[in-house]
Amino acid sequence: MPRTAALLRLAAAAAASTRASSASAARRLCPSSDGSEEHAATREDGRLPPTHHRPPDPDERRPPRRGEHRRELLSITMASRDHSGLTRQLLDFKHDTIDEVGAEHDPFIDLKARFMDFKQRNCVEKISNYQSLAEQQTPKFMVIACADSRVCPTAVLGFQPGEAFTVRNVANLVPPYEHEGSETSAALEFAINTLQVENVLVVGHSRCGGIQALMSMKDDCTSGSFIKNWVSIGKSARLSTKAAAGNLSFEMQCKHCEKESINSSLLNLLTYPWIEKRVNEGTLNLHGGYYNFVDCTFEKWTLLYREGLEGGSKYAIRNRSTWS
Template sequence: MPYKKLKSTDDAIMQIVDGYRHFHEEVYPQQEELFKKLAFEQTPKAMFITCADSRVVPELITQSSPGDLFVTRNVGNVVPPYGQMLGGVSTAIEYAVVALGVKHIIICGHSDCGAMKAVLNPEQLRNMPTVRSWLQHSEVAKIVVEENCKCDGHRDTLGVLTEENVVAQLGHLATHPSVASRLARGDLFIHGWVYDIETSQIRAYDTEKGEFRRIGDGPLPMATPKPRY
């Protein structure tokens, strides 16, 4: 049955609805067996914490199938330190680690990040007090850049801040008890990535060298500390 023609202002939602129809009528039948299997259980390979930016699509970037990634998204790919804000991000981390038993957690920032631009220029957030409060969790990255980086221009500063924010959130992640325990015994691996929207390249944080390296150039850079047990 054809849908009733709506006003031109509703074209955006109709594109989404048409996309669903395509999925339901053409894509789903081709993968029906997979979806029936997923209907009653999930065993994701990794947790993927990234920005809410519409240009960042974890499943597309990693070519993952439904059920492969346990995804959490928020403004600035932030992970609040444990105890400060026991909300959605903290809950998702605990559930992924304890209930789902994920072996990998990826924190992924990206180029041209609006959240990081706002961290550099807080005046943009004058009318967004909730966002301003949330991005306090990225303040540590801002201070690190201001006091240590001899950056050349705003664009360079933004890129360094984006990397430092990922490093900062990795530090926050390690404060969560469920994560800290499994890191200590070498049963969990954490990764810090920065995705470049224009080129599709990903650079990953190498904790031993203290730098980001492009994935594909040698062994996979790892952000996981050495186990103690």
């Protein structure tokens, strides 16, 4: 029995000591309203004595030195750890990083795999050709195609790196020659005069949104829309379509205009003096192409331009064929 009583007294004293530590820590965090701190001490019987206030020490009113708040909070956390378990929960909590949160939604994962495949096929396996392309490009074609994501000319026609100098814009339009020029005009100048390409291919396609915008315009339309201002380049194709297919449905009119606008762009190419010169010399050929992704067919033709052609016309279409 004496041994049991002694053990009970020791346990009570330990519990009181723990309570006293927690209470002291809490009082350090929350000082009394008069600025003094309450200090608790345990008596030998394990009970807390009555609290009392003492005059505040002037040093206790000074601003805390750098790092004191951190040490005080740390001591409070250590004192209360065994009771609340909050510290252990925080330590055990797993914070996901940005990479872990967004990895499954990263759109570049697939692009990276495609690039590595491209690198293997075009750089590693054809290293000599790749090194040659790194020095210069000598494409035989300049391709002017629509920006539509469904009609990439490189994918549709299988161009390899270095084979085609490509420009893409809304509705694959070529503006007529102007001194101010445009991005397409600058690309034409570089391809014809610097790269000395031998063929210019203008590629249109089915269900073109740019052509639909062109055919939807009013005759006297003035708009601040970038798209409408741009597609107005093809007004001549729109007028030709209205004259030839005005009795057809809007869908059929658009289909007619999709091809008519290609010819309009081919004629606009000839307004550039250096293009007309090379066409007359026979060193540059102008071609039209139409990709129908509905039935996956491709139609191509060549514009023949010469002074004094039979019948008095300067223009003619030749070598028309359909790949299906």
